[in-house]
Amino acid sequence: MQFAVVDIETTGLFHQGHGITEVSVVLVEEGKIKPLYHRLFNPGRDVPASIEAITGINTKMVSEALPIEDSIDELADILNEKVFVAHNVNFDYQFLKSVFDKNNKPFRHKRLCTLRYARKIFPEFTTHRLGELCDRLGIVNEAQHRAHGDAMATAQLLLQLLEKDNNASTLKKLLGRGEHHLVLPANLDEQEVLSLPDRPGVYYMYGIGAKPIYIGKAKSLKKRVISHFTSSGSTRRKQLFQRQVHRLEYRETDSEYHALLLEDAEIKKHWPRYNRAQKEKTGAIGVVPYTDRAGVSRLAFVNKPGAEPDVLAWFNSLHSAKSWVYKAFMEFGINPRRAGLPLSEDFEMFDGQDESDAFEAFVQRCFNEKSRSFALIESTAKRYALIKDGRYRGYGKIKGKTESNIEYFENQLEAAPDSPAARAVIRNMLSDDRIKKIQL
Template identity: 40%
Template sequence: MYAIVDIETTGGFSAQHRIIEIAVVFHDGEKITGHYERLLNPHRSVPSFITGLTGIDAGMLSEAPDFAQVAEELWTLLEGKIFVAHNVSFDYNFIRQAFEQEKKSYKPRRLCTVRLSRKIFPGLRSYSLGRLCESRGITVNDRHRALGDAWATALLFGQLLKEDRNGEIARSLKGKEKALTLPPNISHEQYNQLPRATGVYYFHDKNGKVIYVGKAVNIKSRFDSHFSGKSKISLKSEICDISYELTGSELLALLLEAMEIKRLWPKYNRSLKVKSISWGVFAYLDQQGYQRFQVSKIFPGIKPLMTFTSHTEAWKLVSDKTEELELCPKLSGIQKTSGACYDYRLGRCAGACCGEESPEAYNQKAANLWNGTSSQQGVRFLIKDRGRNREEEAVLLVEDGFLAAFGYIDHSAQCQEIGEVLDFLKPVKRVVETQALLQSYLTKLPADRIIPLNGMQ
């Protein structure tokens, strides 16, 4: 027995919005056997664009029951039936969450008529409910009302049952819960071709335009995580294709992601922009001649020693270096006290904070906090990292703190000179975000993976 479901809601996200109308059409595998329809009071305003789309306004809902009042009745009607909907994840996520609020765990077997239509009726230009019904000769009454759309979906489902000569419906029901979480426009074949490898992946819309860029150590697992649980419905419905570029190197994937977001500026990366460089470590001499440090937001006119994408990163570097170089935490801006720092009392500070250590001796140690990192102008080096397979390694060229080029060197190439290695690398446009990413990542790299190039041609 099948329950073909359609809902109208106050918006597109089940976590934030509520159901205002639900309809269920029952099908026994051969014919429609009945239906259920209810308006539901969401106890919140109905956006004007929803009223414009559905015709449902607040006045129509004021005397309607809320979901809690119909939950038991609806549970009895749906229990034991296969849940069917057009873009099933949308309707199911709302209903599952509504049942959860009533302390009921609703996890039926599910079928998506979008996905099934793509398999059983291939080659159509559009698989929206309206276009599909038009192409199949199905009349839709009361479009964008729950019963009208559910009834049309039930008629479409009846045609799918009759035309399913290859057993697609049975295959979808047989242990294919993973597929039910996938975007409706992504096929099993596309999903199965995704690699379990490190790289950058791209989501494309129906016109091929990139709408999201991400990086992952395991692209297939990362794709799964996008669409498990409460995924973004609008992103899910717009994805029509996936592409990717393997990097092998996690660092290179991180840098390439930043460059591609800056180059393509995808629609769904706008709320997840690569962090801008907004924090810095500043240095100044106090009245006694001691070198002091301060973590602060960057402001025009004063150049920081080092730049960071977050206060946390900047603070951690200063804190780590203060401990490593045995600097005074008060002069590093870590401790606020009017007298000697707390570390002096514990014997971990030589006393610059109370005049026990001379400015000259202290400043000589303090200079090591930024030596080699404060000015990256003219600094060139290579980073060797994991390749896309065992026969190669990734090589990154860093100039002035930016990623300047990258490529892959086959172990059999036997490059004898640095110049030969550089010939294999592909130049890239300097992107400021790569500077910040490299700066935070370099402290984690083993020394033998970095090859200085200063003084070399």
């Protein structure tokens, strides 16, 4: 087996917005090390002073060098049919892959991370950074933080790892990923990800602290978590997120609805750093009745209506609120212009009619529904969502014979906060023929 040990130097941590300044490739085969390739490249931008302080590479050194795009074919030949090896392999691999992708060139190689490998072979070591491993194992790095020095040191480390790996059992596991093409953070165990259940649930991603940095829901826990790591991040934020994930936890649910509601409750509990979408949904769109100066009853769409007693319904977006109004106005025969919406062909029959009674009937029905209490039961999952006085109260599991009183459902309830996201799930459940509704 041939190993191409690669190390690169760059102008920054993220392949989006940064360039490659140096590449070195060292061949490891049958216990021997052979330098194959080393070159400086013009990254197409200045080298930051902070990077120069680490690597010694400055803008002047690379100003007359060729861009790496001119060496794509040569690099492709060198890496062909070899295992791509690096210390924290995803960094080097994704930087090079981004260059190949931009030039419409294929870049797909088996990868081996010596950082992961070292953790498996030397679990007793407290740190597995390349510098510390070299000190511990007697490896001399003649040019630390330069591509040629780090590549040679990594190649020597690889030889020691292979020597310690009985029957290459750990190597086979690390290389045996099939076609998953995962780009896992170095701290996340691949087998843990691949063994996730193919069931609905909520997953928690952690950094080095005790608080989750991301919480998500899934129809299939395994497929959803894998989808986070099947390619590198397209944005700086996503790349940073992928690197910060250290461990994973999950909680199976009995249905997708349960997963949706649990996800929202857990996000409201922990407020993870990377759940930006749910954080932005704390201000909902409310539909509110009012009377204009001419005495005509109308509807308005307002932001952050949580404290408004006259709100008819809450929505996560203006689009969903308008769609709901269109549907309701069609049912009651009300001109959509009363909500500031255009008159479509479906409503032309109502234009010019006196709709005062119909409008009042619509508003009254909305207020009646707001104050109701009911349970929505998923028979197959034996789960229910409880709505009391028009507010979502939580989710529970049915035990024994179902009763039609609110105390029965409150006693078995896993309380959860009412929120725009939870209300959206409840609206979907109300329109689902498989869900049984019990008035309380």
